[in-house]
Amino acid sequence: MDLNKKFTPQSWPAHPENSTLEGKNKTLGFWIFLGGETVLFATLFATFLALKNKGPAGMEFSTQSLFELPLAFIMTMLLLTSSLTSVYAMYHMKNYNFKAMQAWLIVTVLLGLGFLGLEIYEFYHYVHLGFTFTQSAFGSSFYTLVGTHGLHVIIGLAWFILLMLRNSKRGLNLYNAPKYYLASLYWHFIDVVWVFIFTVVYLMGVLG
């Protein structure tokens, strides 16, 4: 079986991500990885919950004085929408429509960049106020948790962009279909983590 074989929408398998042994193994391995990522983020959430609002005596920074909900809301909407656009991309991938898939991935990347820009603005703003990584235990745990998520966003964006560039002239085949599928799973996972971040860090932070 030549992996670069060309297909038509009618001959394209219903589950291209799982039609080759390599695809099956990748999917399985990727879910093991996501399990590990879940535990990684759990450690960071646990640390943040234990250390939030803790710092030097008389510290002026707290979740209630720092966080602004409108910004968190816009970031949430951007990331949630980008999750849907990557669902659209995978829908077109399964229909063997390469151009539509690439187009939806471009939208996904743009929304992700918007999210990242707002996060950088947010961190810049806090540092400007004097709330830095080394300022308090609260600061360290906050930047580690939210920053690790932001790093995942950067990796997810780079992954999508590299896939789109690498395969731009190649089109879809059973070799790269699992790659796109896994990148999109990773992107959904980033949104899963963000759901907990906006709830536990921002909303519950503002609640006090």
Added chain:
Amino acid sequence: MSHDVEARTRSKHEYEYARKRANQGMRNQVTVFAIMIFLTFIAFAAVQAGMSAYLVAPLILLFAAVQVALQLYYFMHWSEKGHGMAQFFMYSAAFIAFTMILAFVTIIWW
């Protein structure tokens, strides 16, 4: 090693049926997205409204759990066949995550 690739050309009817199913599936995904947006909106509004934290905190945590379940079962395809191992890994991870957060929150709570 030559791997079997389960690829055969579908009949016209099979193909049209599959496309119809896929379109229906995509409509469901959009509905799921609308529910997630709605839950997010309610969660932010509940916090902004300034109600009791004892009421709002459990509510928004419940909404987060529902959103994550929707994301996993629909966007990440757990509702389709063949995701037993994925669920096994993620539920194991969720169990460890829950235990760890419980431990941290109860040990360092002053």
